[in-house]
Amino acid sequence: MGLPSATKWTREQVATRILAGDTLFILNGNVVRVPPSWLTSHPGGNLAILHYVGRDATDEVDAFHSDETLQKMKGFVVGRVELGEDGWVPFVPPIANGWVRRMGRDGKMEWYNEARPLKSTEDSDTSPASQILLKKAQAGAEETQTGPTLAQLQPTPNKLSPKTEKMHSDAYKELHKRVIDAGLYKTRFITGYGPEFVRYTLLALISAVCYYKGWLVASALFLGLFWQQLTFFAHDLGHVGVTHDWTLDRLISIFVADLIGGMSIGWWVNNHNVHHLVTNHPSHDPDIQHLPFFAISPVFLNSLWSSYYKREMTFDAFAKVLISVQHKLFYIVLSLARFNLYANSYGYLAKTAFEPKRFRGGRWWWWTEVLCLGLFFAWFGAVLKGCGSWPNILTYLLVSHVAASPVHVQIVLSHFSRSTADFGPVESFFARQLRTTVDVICSPRIEFIHGGLHLQVTHHLFPRLPRHNLREASLIVKEFAKERGLEYAEFGFVEGNGEVTGVLKQVADQIKIIGMVADSEVREAMQT
Numbered sequence: 001m002g003l004p005s006a007t008k009w010t011r012e013q014v015a016t017r018i019l020a021g022d023t024l025f026i027l028n029g030n031v032v033r034v035p036p037s038w039l040t041s042h043p044g045g046n047l048a049i050l051h052y053v054g055r056d057a058t059d060e061v062d063a064f065h066s067d068e069t070l071q072k073m074k075g076f077v078v079g080r081v082e083l084g085e086d087g088w089v090p091f092v093p094p095i096a097n098g099w100v101r102r103m104g105r106d107g108k109m110e111w112y113n114e115a116r117p118l119k120s121t122e123d124s125d126t127s128p129a130s131q132i133l134l135k136k137a138q139a140g141a142e143e144t145q146t147g148p149t150l151a152q153l154q155p156t157p158n159k160l161s162p163k164t165e166k167m168h169s170d171a172y173k174e175l176h177k178r179v180i181d182a183g184l185y186k187t188r189f190i191t192g193y194g195p196e197f198v199r200y201t202l203l204a205l206i207s208a209v210c211y212y213k214g215w216l217v218a219s220a221l222f223l224g225l226f227w228q229q230l231t232f233f234a235h236d237l238g239h240v241g242v243t244h245d246w247t248l249d250r251l252i253s254i255f256v257a258d259l260i261g262g263m264s265i266g267w268w269v270n271n272h273n274v275h276h277l278v279t280n281h282p283s284h285d286p287d288i289q290h291l292p293f294f295a296i297s298p299v300f301l302n303s304l305w306s307s308y309y310k311r312e313m314t315f316d317a318f319a320k321v322l323i324s325v326q327h328k329l330f331y332i333v334l335s336l337a338r339f340n341l342y343a344n345s346y347g348y349l350a351k352t353a354f355e356p357k358r359f360r361g362g363r364w365w366w367w368t369e370v371l372c373l374g375l376f377f378a379w380f381g382a383v384l385k386g387c388g389s390w391p392n393i394l395t396y397l398l399v400s401h402v403a404a405s406p407v408h409v410q411i412v413l414s415h416f417s418r419s420t421a422d423f424g425p426v427e428s429f430f431a432r433q434l435r436t437t438v439d440v441i442c443s444p445r446i447e448f449i450h451g452g453l454h455l456q457v458t459h460h461l462f463p464r465l466p467r468h469n470l471r472e473a474s475l476i477v478k479e480f481a482k483e484r485g486l487e488y489a490e491f492g493f494v495e496g497n498g499e500v501t502g503v504l505k506q507v508a509d510q511i512k513i514i515g516m517v518a519d520s521e522v523r524e525a526m527q528t
């Protein structure tokens with residue numbers, strides 16, 4: 001690079017370096033350069049960073065990193081930029097237009113066009129002018145264009161005002177300070193996790209006692225409830241939100257998620273971080289990419305490209321049948337969702353088997369996960385074998401997996417009925433999380449059923465905040481949002497289910513309408 005860290009960079013210089021392949025983002029007015037070797041070993045995954053290339057990532061970086069990491073990040077600063085009255089004028093990251101870096105035939109890194117942009121032709125709340133969805137790249141397209149262009153880096157203005165977004169960003173910083181000052185980053189080991197551990201132990205014990213008594217359905221039911229509750233603990237650990245020590249939290253989470261639950265925590269964290277950063281973006285957020293089973297927006301009927309799964313989400317004849325009745329299949333599909341999570345988990349571990357060492361965890365995380373999954377298959381396999389007959393085995397498998405499934409309903413409630421529009425890089429982290437996320441109202445007495453994660457808006461704003469402090473933090477956030485006239489969305493559990501199935505029905509109806517229009521066109525053509 002050759003530029004010392006005190007150097008002032010112009011916006012043009014930043015753009016030129018990005019187009020040349022550098023991974024740059026803005027942090028508190030500094031230009032941060034992530035070296036390629038670091039990008040692949042980033043504990044939050046490479047996509048987390050790629051979605052912020054050319055943008056001011058200060059709020060996101062503050063939300064996701066420990067103080068120790070924030071200090072270390074200073075070592076990656078390569079210069080400064082002039083921030084205007086409305087802050088940094090962001091670029092559109094190359095990945096948003098389908099451009100990624102990969103090794104070329106000559107052994108050098110080069111741009112690769114994995115997808116082509118599908119731009120909005122209007123400027124509405126559901127389809128803002130800034131919206132870029134992705135479609136699979138056409139064969140041979142990369143030969144005509146060798147990398148992203150300067151024009152592609154420039155965001156299309158929409159109805160968002162950069163001044164207002166800057167105000168939201170400043171407000172978020174102030175809010176974060178209030179949360180820190182209130183001491184809410186301190187984990188409540190005794191009063192928070194104490195009752196949790198009693199609950200986990202009881203559920204596991206009841207399941208074991210029932211099993212040895214031969215009450216298999218009851219045993220499976222309590223095993224499922226035990227898994228359901230442990231999911232929340234694994235979630236906290238995945239966010240480094242328990243001991244706040246990456247290695248310790250990761251080790252405990254491998255024990256909980258892989259050994260007891262049979263799922264890869266590495267996969268879950270990788271997936272979940274992307275979801276937190278590009279929440280509800282149809283082409284980038286894996287948590288809303290569920291074809292052929294669900295489509296929460298008509299845009300999915302265009303067979304979009306997923307930058308997370310690196311494949312086309314094909315809306316084929318099979319998907320068409322399922323989506324047209326998705327609101328009716330909603331609970332049935334979710335009750336079996338755990339099997340899909342196993343598949344994704346093992347696929348991720350297979351894919352990462354030959355990845356380079358990580359900055360945190362080197363390769364041990366991978367081997368420990370594989371070992372713990374082996375142990376899971378050994379103990380759960382023995383449990384199933386002990387059920388005796390095939391009908392008993394099948395019943396045990398189904399009951400335990402269905403009993404663990406309410407957690408999936410809860411997760412989708414928090415986002416499925418919220419906006420999936422892409423307001424581009426100008427939108428602040430604060431405003432984006434409030435727009436795409438909703439809380440489920442629930443009494444503190446029964447909030448353990450939701451694992452406390454029904455306070456999803458506050459969780460999205462402060463992902464590393466220990467779960468048992470979310471209620472207290474949410475009160476601060478709500479008051480703060482009210483002061484600034486921002487919406488903090490929340491609904492009751494029943495109302496939320498109604499909204500989500502309503503959204504699914506709307507998309508399903510859309511298919512019927514498209515089908516009817518096509519039929520009448522054919523009829524008209526035959527008559528003429």
Ligand code: HEM
Pocket residue numbers: 025032033034042043044045048049052057060061064065066069072073076238239240246269273274277360463464
């Ligand atoms: C040079 C730049 C960066 C460095 C050195 C860095 C370093 C790290 C480290 C060490 C962790 C482990 C957690 C911790 O110890 O704090 C982490 C996690 C993470 N990072 Fe970064 N990071 C960088 C840039 C970014 C950017 C630009 C983003 C996105 C805006 C990002 C998103 C994340 C996420 C989502 C996690 C996972 C946290 C969680 O699971 O709760 N990082 N990063």
